[in-house]
Amino acid sequence: MTTPPPTTDWLRLDQQICFSLNAASRAFGGVYRVILKDLGLTYPQYLVMLVLWEHGDLPVKKLGEHLRLDSGTLSPLLKRLESAGLVRRERSARDERSVEVRLTEEGVALRERALEVPRRIAAATSFDMDEIRELRARLDELTTALDSAQLDENS
Known part of the structure; x- marks a missing residue:
């Protein structure tokens, strides 16, 4: 186990794990932006597609649980994916309060390119x-x- 820095150093930026994680996340975002451009997806849209490719049709609530996103954040993402022809949102026949998200044929086909x-x-x-x-x-x-x-x- 390493000795922690003196307490006077704890407030240095290079000692903050949150900063390192944020910097890495931003760097990943830049790389993903370039790579996903060919697929016509943003990083959050790519995450939605990953969950749907893995699990198939899901209620919005369950999709949000997988992604750790609330419906207010997820709804605009789904709307853009639907406009792009990759997913379809439909009220559940079993529970009309629930909205199911389904991949379209184009959404399924995009998996190969991804x-x-x-x-x-x-x-x-x-x-x-x-x-x-x-x-x-x-x-x-x-x-x-x-x-x-x-x-x-x-x-």
């Missing part, structure tokens, strides 16, 4: 697959810990 995206992202990181899996696992642990800390604060 298969290159993860390879290009991995190449941009210069990490090997083990390093990527390890980083992903650590970030998932961090997310879980932070979610728990928020729950503890709200209790």
Whole structure:
């Protein structure tokens, strides 16, 4: 275990994990913007498509749970994807309060073109697959810990 910096250094920008995560996220955003341009998707739209390709038709609420997005954020994304002809939103026959999101034929076909995206992202990181899996696992642990800390604060 390394010794933490003296408390006088704790407020330095280079000591802030949140800044490092934000900087990495912004850098990823730039790389994704270039790579996804060929697919005609933004990064948030790409995430929606990933969930639908993995799980198939889903209620908006369930889609939001997978993406950690509320319906107010998700609705405009879905509207743009629908305008692009990639998804269709329909009221559920079982529960008319629920809206189902379905891939169109064009949305299903886009999956083939998207298969290159993860390879290009991995190449941009210069990490090997083990390093990527390890980083992903650590970030998932961090997310879980932070979610728990928020729950503890709200209790």
